[in-house]
Amino acid sequence: MARTKDPAVRTLLVERAAHMLRTREPITLRSLVAGTGMSTMAVYTHFDGMDGLWKALRQEGFTRLAARFTLITPTDDPVRDLTALVAAYLRNALEHPDLYRVMFDETFALEDLTAADATLEHLVQAAARARATKRFHPDTVPLDLATQSWIIGHGLVSLVANGPLPPTTLDHGPFLLTSLFTGAGDHPDRCRASVDQGWHPA
Template identity: 70%
Template sequence: MARTKDPAVRALLIERAAQMLRTREPVTLRALVAGTGVSTMAVYTYFDGMEGLWRAMRQEGFQRLAARLAEVPMSPDPVRDLAALGAAYVDNALHSPDLYRIMFDAEFALEDAAAADETLHCLVRTGERAKAAGRFREDVDPLELATQSWAIGHGLASLVATGPLPRPALAHAVPLLTALFVSAGDSPAGCRRSVELGWRLEE
């Protein structure tokens, strides 16, 4: 009879690998399990080896991002909501910087690419709401706008999470997102107010 896998062991190994990345330790099979109370065989049992562990870490990063985006309450103002989703993206990156770094390592396939894509599509749907509300022009492609918005958040998050820029640099998102959304058809004054309302980062 096959043993039931313990989700806690799987989570333990993912967290241990993330911690090792944080402290710049080489993530080897033996170093990974040292001090955890589990054997090297657990890496094969739960991940089919080290490559599977990296795939699981990428997936865990996107799962945490999806959970964080799902916490953002939607309002009657879709432009505010786009900014709020961007702020949640950055918050997630700063709270899980080690998983965030590996999320975009395309060398390792994702376990569930569709689930990862959903994190972008929630921005797309919010952009569609902004079009329906008359905030953006009819010729605006919500997917293209979502991608550009993501790029702004990703760029700032990466530069702050990895150290070159200080945390106050995240305030640059307000003028950058405002310029993007105004180029999509929103009014400058109204857009700025909406973005300022949405761009609220956790302390």
């Protein structure tokens, strides 16, 4: 007889595993359920074992990133919006540094690759709107520019969230994004204003 899956239990186990990562506790079947009143069978019921748990942790990182992106309301300034998405990416990573690290651990597959790809699509759409409004060159490829923007955000936050550099390293973000966007055709003065508004929203 199949065991009934409880979404609340699944969430509790994912949250507990994320907490254990954050506090550098070793995660095993027994340590994960210790003090929860559940048996180790709960991990098999909801994740088919520890490999499934790690997949769920990876997915949770992208789920939280997607939720953060949905808080960015599109405006009539797509360059500002693209910058705001990169800034949101950084904030999400700094708030969940251990989940962020697991997100890109390809030792385990994602549960839903499409949902993960959808996070990048937020940036692609902002880049496409910037091209459509003639902020970027007509031959700009939105996916390429979105990827380059993601690379800037990922590089910066990787050096701060789990790396050796201080948080002030993130202050280089506006300069890097302005350089990228002006290279794509945006006017320098207008670009700087948009990037500043996106990076430091009122």
